[in-house]
Amino acid sequence: MTTPATLSICGAGKLGRTLARLWQESGQFRIGQVFCSSLTSARDAVAFIGAGEPCGEETMPEPADLWLIATPDGAIAEAARRLGPALCASSVVFHCSGSLASSAMALQGCHTASVHPVHSFADPARSIGAFAGSYCTAEGDVEALERLLPAFRAIGGEPLTIDSHAKSLYHASTVMACNYLVTLMDSSYRCLAAAGIDGQQARQLLAPLASQTLQNCLGGDTSEALTGPIARRDLGTVAAHLQALAELPALQELYRALGRETLTVAGRQPHGQSLQPLASLLGSSTTPPDHTDDK
Numbered sequence: 001m002t003t004p005a006t007l008s009i010c011g012a013g014k015l016g017r018t019l020a021r022l023w024q025e026s027g028q029f030r031i032g033q034v035f036c037s038s039l040t041s042a043r044d045a046v047a048f049i050g051a052g053e054p055c056g057e058e059t060m061p062e063p064a065d066l067w068l069i070a071t072p073d074g075a076i077a078e079a080a081r082r083l084g085p086a087l088c089a090s091s092v093v094f095h096c097s098g099s100l101a102s103s104a105m106a107l108q109g110c111h112t113a114s115v116h117p118v119h120s121f122a123d124p125a126r127s128i129g130a131f132a133g134s135y136c137t138a139e140g141d142v143e144a145l146e147r148l149l150p151a152f153r154a155i156g157g158e159p160l161t162i163d164s165h166a167k168s169l170y171h172a173s174t175v176m177a178c179n180y181l182v183t184l185m186d187s188s189y190r191c192l193a194a195a196g197i198d199g200q201q202a203r204q205l206l207a208p209l210a211s212q213t214l215q216n217c218l219g220g221d222t223s224e225a226l227t228g229p230i231a232r233r234d235l236g237t238v239a240a241h242l243q244a245l246a247e248l249p250a251l252q253e254l255y256r257a258l259g260r261e262t263l264t265v266a267g268r269q270p271h272g273q274s275l276q277p278l279a280s281l282l283g284s285s286t287t288p289p290d291h292t293d294d295k
């Protein structure tokens, strides 16, 4: 039986400890040193992973076959710099940031990659069971990817490669689908609360609507999922919404901005009426795409 390669970790928070435990349980890697900002946190991570040596700031990094840097994005470059003396030509160092490329580690003389799991690690215990099936978007040098992609596959990840220059744009997309979806739901709840419906009733009211719409968006062209006043070119309703939202200026601004983008989606639907009056009402400076000729 071959001994698994050693994986050491710098930053074993939500993502770092989850991946480490999955790899430990699958026998892919032997977990080596585990660094966090504090030794207490590193001990906590090792208890969760079920393996590894908790390390504090005073401990020197030791050679390992692979290093995962899973600190917050802003600390990745500094963490990579600290690893320098423990690295050699065959070392593989990778991070999991969605927006940064592997070049952000500024490492020379070893193999580097970034692999971004498209998964929300909000609760590591839950992610252990839910990680399988998550896409893992990767870029880096060939040798690093040859080691890492099979390891991600072994814990249920679905590798996908990306051009390193496209990472920020790619990550902005995942932020919109994940984080901004939360903001959108929160805005909708605030609006309902102002209308006198809140708490459990508000959640029950929006749940089927939101779930169904998401299913429709995931099922095909998003323009086919669009219903409502902008799709119907209903100027009066949109004007009434803007007037009602005058009491909630931040939500009115959001409504206007999203409404302007909704014109683009509505413009892909065949319709006999122009979107121009709605564009003017919503303060759009560009002419909306229109299918008024497609009747």
Ligand SMILES: NC(=O)c1ccc[n+]([C@@H]2O[C@H](COP(=O)([O-])OP(=O)(O)OC[C@H]3O[C@@H](n4cnc5c(N)ncnc54)[C@H](OP(=O)(O)O)[C@@H]3O)[C@@H](O)[C@H]2O)c1
Pocket (backbone or CB within 6 Å): 010, 011, 012, 013, 014, 015, 016, 035, 036, 037, 038, 041, 042, 069, 070, 071, 072, 073, 075, 078, 079, 095, 096, 097, 098, 116, 117, 118, 119, 120, 121, 122
């Ligand atoms: N969370 C997600 O859903 C998710 C999804 C995809 C990708 N990512 C990426 O994964 C990476 C980690 O995110 P996360 O959410 O797991 O962050 P996190 O929960 O905040 O954990 C960060 C960890 O890094 C440690 N740390 C901070 N600075 C350090 C340093 N200089 N040296 C060593 N350890 C240090 C922290 O130690 P303490 O515990 O002592 O503070 C903590 O354990 C980021 O690049 C992020 O973009 C996260």
